Amino acid sequence: MRHTHLAASLLSLGLLAELPLAQAASKNLVFCSEGSPSGFDIAQYTTGTDNDAAEPLYNRLTEFQKGGTAVIPALATRWEVSEDGLTYTFHLREGVKFHSNHGFTPTRDFNAQDVVFTFQRMLDRDHPFRKAYPAEFPYFGSMSLDKNITQVEQTGPMEVAFTLRSVDAAFIQNIAMGFAAILSAEYADHLLETGKPSDINHKPIGTGPFALARYQKDAQIRYKANKQYWDPSQVKVENLIYAINTDPSVRVQKLRKNECQITLNPRPADLATLHKDPKLKVVEQAGYNVGYIAYNTQRAPFDQLPVRQALDMAVNKQAILDAVYEGSGQLAVNAMPPTQWSYDTTIKDAAYNPEKARELLQQAGIKEGTEVTLWAMPVQRPYNPNAKLMAQMLQADWAKVGIKARIVSYEWGEYVKRVKDGEHDIVLLGWTGDNGDPDNWLGTLYSCDAIGSNNAAMWCDATYDALVKKAKGLTDREQRSELYRQAQQLLKQQVPITPVAHSKVSQPMSAKVDGFQVSPLGRNDFSGVTLID
Missing domain, CATH: 3.10.105.10 (Dipeptide-binding Protein; Domain 3)
Known part of the structure; x- marks a missing residue:
């Protein structure tokens, strides 16, 4: 299948109907994924499949540098740790907007209320939203954060303090992980008012570089560019598409036909052929x-x-x-x-x-x-x-x-x-x-x-x-x-x-892919990724 056929299939779904065909094709990035996510409320899930599906939608207070394990600022621009190591104070990024999507339009920018909501829902079993939409948070519990975080409080409109019961040497790294994605407190209130709290899992609202456009289980996930993203340099394609297929040989075939530009987890037996294909490149590194x-x-x-x-x-x-x-x-x-x-x-x-x-x-x-x-x-x-x-x-x-x-x-x-x-x-x-x-x-x-x-x-x-x-x-x-x-x-x-x-991790992709970095942490991050001629 060529770009024109891909664009035609997208047009048939009504997602790109207003774009000229050539322009539409040049603005799509297709990722051959191996499985369907259980949902998009990522705090509930632990698998790489779920994390990959949520990654385009959200940000955390801290995040991992692309291609590495160093922690960098994200929704928090900086933070301080008290002398006893028990209090972390985060200063939040101004001007960050949540997605307008699924019939929801935010009335305000991201602020401290959203951080407090995100973590209080995981901490407090009697939290109103958790009572309305019961959920378990396996990562949060398995790292004992539910026992060690004693308080999350808003100390200013754009400032939040976390108080711990005991020193946690990995705390900053832990909250850079997917489960700590920041949710919209305003959207949660809206879902409670309309009696649809479970929509937080199926109709997600985040601050990430892409917003969810459509999900068909075992077939595809479609994301659209977030035109209001706080770092515009990280949004380089109009449409990010996950084409889901559990068969690695089918994923490789799609990559070689340019039906997807990046694929996941090739079979070792396919690597020699992929290395020889001049239209492809294979990035390899020791597996963590x-x-x-x-x-x-x-x-x-x-x-x-x-x-x-x-x-x-x-x-x-x-x-x-x-x-x-x-x-x-x-x-x-x-x-x-x-x-x-x-x-x-x-x-x-x-x-x-x-x-x-x-x-x-x-x-x-x-x-x-x-x-x-x-x-x-x-x-x-x-x-x-x-x-x-x-x-x-x-x-x-x-x-x-x-x-x-x-x-x-x-x-x-x-x-x-x-x-x-x-x-x-x-x-x-x-x-x-x-x-x-x-x-x-x-x-x-x-x-x-x-x-x-x-x-x-x-x-x-x-x-x-x-x-x-x-x-x-x-x-x-x-x-x-x-x-x-x-x-x-x-x-x-x-x-x-x-x-x-x-x-060993081998990441095959089109030679035209620019900006994709293989993560030692197994994260597939498409922010800043584009296709070059």
Whole structure:
């Protein structure tokens, strides 16, 4: 399909009917995405798919520099931290406008009321909006922000102060993450008055460079340029379109035909061909991620350490690395990538040993032919290019030690929801770091507070929890690192997960794409991106 056909399809939907055809085509940027978001109220969700869908719509007080992990000002132009490290005062950006969209027209610019509303809704279970539209906020809870933030108060029309119960060394990084997107308090009031509070999830209003135009589940998301964006240099296309397709081979075909200009998560087997295409470019970098197997430690028999140890040592990781990652992965022995500061280089894997695994299972009283469910992701993720194949290989590995694994899957949003509810036995998942801090791995994924959100192993260990909480409350990096190393050792000993691989990130795009930067945090940010002739 050429640009003219793409423009024609857009015209048929009535979105670009007033633009000349050539002009319309030159102002569209199409991103081949892999899945449908669960919604646009991003504080409710944790997956990369959801974050990608929300990214064009919102801003945070602080944000990550494009292509990096450094925190820069966004809706807050500057901030101060009190001497005791417990109070953060943010000075807000003047003249920022919320979208006029979905029949809502703001009567004022962004101000301190919007920041207070955004965080109070997450903090206060009795908040009027939360009572009208009940929601859970997994990131907010898994990082213990719901317990540590004691107050968010407006200290001036354009000034907000956060008071913490204890020092949080990662606080500025944490609120740069997607879940902390600032919402409109005025829009929330409007939705309450009209009896439609759930529209905040389906008809979002933000301050971002693009506003939502249309969403068709499993087909497309269409965004229109925000002509009033506070940084006009970041809005360079008229229409941003996410073309949703779960099949990576189809996404690659669309890219090569210029039906999309950027695609997500190519199969390793396609990379050689993509590199040779003169119309394309492929940006590659070491992945800040880990793909892992999580055992539901709240379910028998995975509540027994010898069972988890047996399953772990029965996994032929090298075979999986060769077949699933095809040269684009690095063997993982730890719960976070080697590029993360505080990574413990002394940790080693248990050797691949099916015979020993079988002995451990027999000693634990596990009968030959015991059935378990193995959940495999329905979508390709940066940390796992082919979950179905990985599940089939694990099924064969565990069959050798007498465990019969039945592979199950669900649509991605349903999959994530059911895992949070603890319905699985064993699940394939992974993580791409969000903010450059060790707590985003060791606290967010394995703390007791993260059960019901990001802790797929449903694992809670008091000693481990004390270590990561103490580390988060310190500001000295070496002191923090020592505690995190102890936590990593304990995590390895207790085997709530089996780390499998760190995947190299390969980002294919049209050679005409200008301004797109691959994020180590797995964020796909289209602000400032355009197409050049």
